[in-house]
Amino acid sequence: MRSISGSQDVIELPRFTFNPKEGIDNPALVINDDLDHDHLPKLYQLRRVEGQNFGFNLRKTMDSPGFEVTDVASWSPAEHSGLKEGDRVLEVNEEFVVNVDFFRVARKIQSCGLHLVLLVLRRDDYDQAVCMGVDLQMLATASKGGPCSRPRLCHISQSPQCGLGMALTSVEGHKGQHILSIVTDGPAETAGVTSGDRLVWINGVATSTLKHSFLNKSLKKGVDSVTVLVVDGESQSCYARRKMPIMPVLAEPCCLPHSAKTMHLVKGPDGFGFLLRQEKLPLTQQTVHLLREVDEGSPAEDAGVEDGDLLLAVNGEPVESMEHEDIVKIIRKSGDRVSLTTISIPGRGFFRQLGISPLFFHHEFIHQDGCVPGQTGAQTTQLQRVGNALL
Helix, strand or coil: CEEECCCCCCCCCCCCCCECCCCECCHHHHCCCCCCHHHCCEEEEEECCCCCCCCCEEEECCCCCCEEEECCCCCCHHHHHCCCCCCEEEEECCEECCCCCHHHHHHHHHCCCCEEEEEEECHHHHHHHHHCCCCHHHHHHHHCCCCCCCCEEEEEECECCCECCEEEEECCCCCCCEEEEECCCCHHHHCCCCCCCEEEEECCEEHHHCCHHHHHHHHHCCCCEEEEEEECHHHHHHHHHCCCCCCHHHCEEECCCCCCEEEEEECECCECCCEEEEEECCCCCCEEEEEECCCCCCHHHHHCCCCCEEEEEECCEECCCCCHHHHHHHHHHCCCEEEEEEECHHHHHHHHHCCCCCCCCCHHHHCCCCCCCCCCHHHHHHHHHCEEEEC
């Protein structure tokens, strides 16, 4: 590689008693609507601005099955949301994470963009629940009032025969709610939309802020493609009861047009064979780090690096907000092997319009094992057991 710099209240859980006559030996099974909601997990919504952290540390230790919130910063999004020191995280963006690898959970939070939704139990409640053998996943589901399907983020490309293959109808008596009907085997159905779905977002804008006439025109005026966020009606009601906004950060991706890629490079006699440049994007003037001047026949070219790729992460560590010199140091410290995660400039713009990082849906980044080049397997295992990440 060559480098050039360019321009908390304490609350006790209710005591559950096994009654042989009732046959209830799972404490979670007695959770019902009569239970004091102070004893159930709480939902916290964090929103940050560009360049800002969420303002807390996430910690996992060998003697704890979950993840603990520590070092909540004053005036941070975490403190503003109500998150407290010692809280235990059950879900991240609607995914149950208690038994998930620490690095995967940390990366999910680091890559979610500007919005983060956490389902949390206070420390004493969590300790009691674990001690009593409560099924934490069932407890999380009970706090929602039942199962709730995740929204879908779908990219629809128009066809000459039937356009986008869907029509829009307003929900009578519910301002800002819109139901979709679709053409069988049309572009919308192929992209993952089903008849009866509620349209929540379109091209990064919440439909609740748009007039029905404007939406209809947007879908009929001959656009080449649209990206929509949809959810089934029952789940929309579930989110509404929980006072939880439906956002792309909660969604499952369907047929998205852009994706990040991770490439593994092994240094050759002349290095990795690319130039790392710091440049400003023409329209936004945002500073980014681009891979340039990929040498023919180099390890970079063999791994799939293309001129103009935008660098997102190095060895599983997000680097978009880092200084140029710090990124160079990370690559140099990697030795003879380095992993680079990149995306095209249009791809970065697509995900930023949705308020999420291009890394968010990148499976290889989320599931990378967290092994730093040069570490032994024992060191990696220890890091997985005792982790701490600033988020």
